[in-house]
Amino acid sequence: MNKILNKEMVADATSLFVVDAPEIARKARPGQFVILRVAEEGERFPLTIADFDRQAGTVTIVSLAVGVSTTLLDRLKNGDEILDLAGPLGNPTHIEKLGRVVCVGGGVGIAAVHAVAKGFKEAGSGVTSIIGARSESKLFWQDKMARAGDELIVTTDDGSAGQKGFVTQRLQELIDSGRNIDLVFAVGPTIMMKMVAKVTEPYGIKTIVSLNPVMLDGTGMCGGCRVEVGGEQKFACVDGPDFDAHEVNFDLLLSRLSAYKNEEQRATQCHCEFDRSEEK
Amino acid sequence: MPKEVPGRIDMPRQEPEARKHNFREVATGYTREMAVAEARRCLQCKKPACVAGCPVEIDIPGFIKQIKDGNLPEASRILREKNSLPATCGRVCPQEDQCEKLCVLGRKSEPVAIGRLERYVADWERQNRPVSKMPQHTPSGPRVAVVGSGPAGLTTAGDLAKLGYRVTVFEALHKPGGVLVYGIPEFRLPKAIVQEEVEYIRRLGAEIRTNVIIGRTVTVPELLAGGYGAVFISSGAGLPKFKGIPGEQFNGVASANEFLTRSNLMRAYDFPAYHTPIRVGERVAVIGAGNVAMDSARTALRLGAKEVSIVYRRSRVEMPARVEEIENAEAEGVRMRLLTDPIRINGEDGWVTSMECLRMELGELDDSGRRRPVAIGGSNFEMPVDTVIVAIATGANPLIRRTTPDLECNERGYIIADEKTGRTTKEGVWAGGDIVTGSATVILAMGAGRTAAKDIHDYLSSAGASAADTHHT
Numbered sequence: 001m002n003k004i005l006n007k008e009m010v011a012d013a014t015s016l017f018v019v020d021a022p023e024i025a026r027k028a029r030p031g032q033f034v035i036l037r038v039a040e041e042g043e044r045f046p047l048t049i050a051d052f053d054r055q056a057g058t059v060t061i062v063s064l065a066v067g068v069s070t071t072l073l074d075r076l077k078n079g080d081e082i083l084d085l086a087g088p089l090g091n092p093t094h095i096e097k098l099g100r101v102v103c104v105g106g107g108v109g110i111a112a113v114h115a116v117a118k119g120f121k122e123a124g125s126g127v128t129s130i131i132g133a134r135s136e137s138k139l140f141w142q143d144k145m146a147r148a149g150d151e152l153i154v155t156t157d158d159g160s161a162g163q164k165g166f167v168t169q170r171l172q173e174l175i176d177s178g179r180n181i182d183l184v185f186a187v188g189p190t191i192m193m194k195m196v197a198k199v200t201e202p203y204g205i206k207t208i209v210s211l212n213p214v215m216l217d218g219t220g221m222c223g224g225c226r227v228e229v230g231g232e233q234k235f236a237c238v239d240g241p242d243f244d245a246h247e248v249n250f251d252l253l254l255s256r257l258s259a260y261k262n263e264e265q266r267a268t269q270c271h272c273e274f275d276r277s278e279e280k
Numbered sequence: 281m282p283k284e285v286p287g288r289i290d291m292p293r294q295e296p297e298a299r300k301h302n303f304r305e306v307a308t309g310y311t312r313e314m315a316v317a318e319a320r321r322c323l324q325c326k327k328p329a330c331v332a333g334c335p336v337e338i339d340i341p342g343f344i345k346q347i348k349d350g351n352l353p354e355a356s357r358i359l360r361e362k363n364s365l366p367a368t369c370g371r372v373c374p375q376e377d378q379c380e381k382l383c384v385l386g387r388k389s390e391p392v393a394i395g396r397l398e399r400y401v402a403d404w405e406r407q408n409r410p411v412s413k414m415p416q417h418t419p420s421g422p423r424v425a426v427v428g429s430g431p432a433g434l435t436t437a438g439d440l441a442k443l444g445y446r447v448t449v450f451e452a453l454h455k456p457g458g459v460l461v462y463g464i465p466e467f468r469l470p471k472a473i474v475q476e477e478v479e480y481i482r483r484l485g486a487e488i489r490t491n492v493i494i495g496r497t498v499t500v501p502e503l504l505a506g507g508y509g510a511v512f513i514s515s516g517a518g519l520p521k522f523k524g525i526p527g528e529q530f531n532g533v534a535s536a537n538e539f540l541t542r543s544n545l546m547r548a549y550d551f552p553a554y555h556t557p558i559r560v561g562e563r564v565a566v567i568g569a570g571n572v573a574m575d576s577a578r579t580a581l582r583l584g585a586k587e588v589s590i591v592y593r594r595s596r597v598e599m600p601a602r603v604e605e606i607e608n609a610e611a612e613g614v615r616m617r618l619l620t621d622p623i624r625i626n627g628e629d630g631w632v633t634s635m636e637c638l639r640m641e642l643g644e645l646d647d648s649g650r651r652r653p654v655a656i657g658g659s660n661f662e663m664p665v666d667t668v669i670v671a672i673a674t675g676a677n678p679l680i681r682r683t684t685p686d687l688e689c690n691e692r693g694y695i696i697a698d699e700k701t702g703r704t705t706k707e708g709v710w711a712g713g714d715i716v717t718g719s720a721t722v723i724l725a726m727g728a729g730r731t732a733a734k735d736i737h738d739y740l741s742s743a744g745a746s747a748a749d750t751h752h753t
Binding site: 023024027037039041042043044068069083084085086087088089216217219220221222223224226228233238252255256258259260263264266267270271 | 493557
């Protein structure tokens with residue numbers, strides 16, 4: 001079950017997995033995620049469904065190795081099975097035919113925004129994609145993103161690929177050019193999403209973000225993923241993960257995301273460094 | 281002169297000072313001598329009052345007599361006839377409110393320790409007739425879907441499998457058992473035992489599929505259209521409730537569901553060997569006084585907290601937890617701060633630092649005849665804490681409700697089901713357990729599972745059956 005049909009590195013510490021998961025593929029819609037585990041002692045963690053093929057019965061997930069769970073996932077190879085895989089979870093992104101949608105993907109968020117961009121284009125919307133990363137080595141799917149929408153803007157912090165600068169600068173330029181934008185959809189590091197919201201707010205451009213709080217079960221039973229939106233408490237796993245960016249309390253989310261920083265470092269030291277010494 | 285009736289045989293327990301530092305079972309179980317001695321106390325009443333108190337109608341005097349006679353295989357057979365999860369029930373059932381409450385011995389002495397005897401037989405069976413030696417049954421009857429692998433779902437699955445139905449249980453989490461595996465701690469209900477109880481249900485022929493979320497991966501209407509003649513919804517009341525007071529968003533505040541799921545299901549108490557973290561700090565406050573609150577408090581102690589308090593707005597007599605669990609908690613050093621209501625959680629740099637509380641007093645009688653707690657104006661005080669666990673209530677997860685048209689629910693989101701049959705307003709769909717009643721007990725859920733299994737069997741063996749059979753996929 002959940003066999004990896006294809007695994008490839010797409011960027012620095014960033015791997016793509018095409019997984020045999022017909023039931024999930026049958027139901028997956030852009031914006032939804034899966035919860036997975038890769039070890040018996042492992043955590044449950046979410047990854048956005050970056051792509052899906054209902055015919056082939058596969059889902060594609062992209063993961064950035066940052067801690068124990070994602071590092072262990074990264075070590076899996078073609079033919080390996082993912083121990084536990086459940087989904088599709090979360091509310092699908094609301095997709096409709098719009099004049100112009102700007103999809104912004106930062107870092108590994110590019111994978112998440114891919115399915116959404118594709119969905120809007122299939123619905124007949126004009127789609128401009130802005131993808132950014134710190135440098136070229138961290139960028140991926142430029143070709144896929146070019147196909148997913150009808151316009152692609154690439155930017156890197158250090159200018160090693162595309163233009164030099166942040167996605168927010170590219171977004172600002174797009175707004176300044178006077179083009180009509182009906183919706184901005186952004187996925188990426190929380191600070192990036194916060195900044196995107198700041199850029200669009202003065203213009204009243206509707207902005208949706210896909211939040212990534214720490215999750216435990218992903219089905220609505222623990223409340224660990226609670227976020228504050230419009231002053232109200234919402235669970236990202238069942239009320240989201242998409243929310244109106246101008247209502248999200250990003251600072252609170254940033255604070256909650258760091259709750260287990262010490263433990264995460266300790267686990268990484270314990271499992272990733274220990275294993276590395278075995279490889280010698 | 282009538283002989284004095286001896287009291288019940290005590291249950292051997294780990295000493296509080298030792299047990300509050302480990303996750304091993306607190307109650308260690310009767311020896312054979314203790315079990316026989318306790319079984320001898322049973323009067324073997326011609327008209328046993330205890331049986332009426334058992335939600336699954338176990339033949340109590342029947343199995344107890346076999347213990348007395350040293351015939352454990354027979355005791356185990358009698359128990360198994362009515363109880364699919366005997367090792368679990370023997371540990372977590374509130375027998376004092378059920379069978380034992382009605383025991384006639386309770387009038388002059390203490391009731392027969394029915395729960396302890398049930399546990400003894402179940403544990404004997406596990407050790408001497410392991411489920412791994414049980415033959416695998418393969419029923420070939422009509423298909424039935426069960427949503428949720430908690431006590432209600434497992435009972436329905438077992439009962440229907442025994443009758444020859446092909447049951448598939450769909451479980452959203454990666455391990456089956458529901459509250460048995462995520463909610464009740466290791467020191468009350470070891471997970472290895474839950475695993476074996478689940479395996480028993482599998483051997484009866486029920487298929488258990490984990491990582492399938494009904495309402496997302498597949499919906500109830502899709503199950504019905506896909507060849508299942510009946511669907512039993514037993515998805516539990518898993519939605520965590522928060523108090524709604526300011527400060528619940530601080531790091532260090534968790535719902536009891538989150539806290540217990542980290543510890544029990546994800547074995548965070550073994551961090552970093554197990555990768556899921558959990559944090560308690562030095563001072564923990566648990567808001568609530570039910571079994572879940574006691575479990576949370578005792579887990580916090582075992583995770584290393586120095587001071588753990590139960591904070592409850594009512595008084596001792598209203599505490600919903602089992603008396604035994606309250607006593608266990610107090611023996612371990614959990615402090616009961618009663619008639620105390622938290623009104624605000626304070627924090628610094630995103631972390632909890634203290635909880636502001638109001639003292640309460642008992643005022644006028646309310647409609648239910650209980651004295652209502654009333655805040656004492658100006659009694660505000662600050663309780664310094666590092667962790668706050670909110671264990672006040674749970675609600676119904678809306679996923680199934682939202683994706684199953686014609687399934688009537690009440691205003692709080694619980695599914696409306698007939699008490700006698702388990703039928704919902706939707707044809708072919710039954711429901712039972714916490715998703716119908718709200719948070720209750722394991723045994724009540726099992727009773728609901730049994731009721732629904734009976735009715736599903738009646739339904740499918742009449743006109744419904746041949747129709748269901750033609751939709752095989």
